[in-house]
Amino acid sequence: MSWAAILLAAALLVSADRPVTRLRVHPTVGERRLPPRPSAEDPLAAASTFELFAACLSAGMAVASAAAAAAPSAPEPLAGLLTRSADLLALGADPVTAWPNDVGLKDRNAEALLRLARRSASSGSALARGVAELADQSRHEAAAAAEAAAERAGVLIAGPLGLCYLPAFLCLGIIPVVAGLAGDVLSSGLW
Secondary structure, X not given: OOHXXXXXXXXXXXXXXXXXXXXXXXXXXXXXXXXXXXXXXOOOHHHHHHHHHHHHHHOOOOHHHHHHHHHXXXXXXXXXXXXXXXXXXXXXXXXXXXXXXXXXXXOHHHHHHHHHHHHHHHHOOXXXXXXXXXXXXXXXXXXXXXXXXXXXXXXXXXXXXXXXXXXXHHHHHHHHHHHHHHHHHHHOOOO
């Protein structure tokens, strides 16, 4: 017998007592992992939810199915509204009841969706186009807020820069010139 066969047999005898562990590639049925819900502070979370909702509606899904599909990826106030409305619409509730008027939400995106959905239910206008416009408006507002924050940062950085640069300019630029001119004036004998 060769040495390789003897070492292989010894390794099998030593490792035979330990249980063999297997790596699972796919989670089991009970371990369903959902992606994390976006934060309410994320300025583009509502816009992406509106885009998904509009895409589902444009593809021909029912409003209840489209709202249920968009709810898991929505930020918290909007997710609750979409889930509640999808459940009520799936049960056959009237759209005016499913999209309530007196919810008292503090999220402006959720309130805008409520107004749009109620108006669509009462007038029969297309909800998909309005939701797509809400997504565009939300993205525009996020871009404007980011631009304003960048402009504020530019203004706020000028203060410390001025506090550091101005004394250095005075000490290295103005005071030596004034001292040199004063020395020339005093040495010329005008006084």
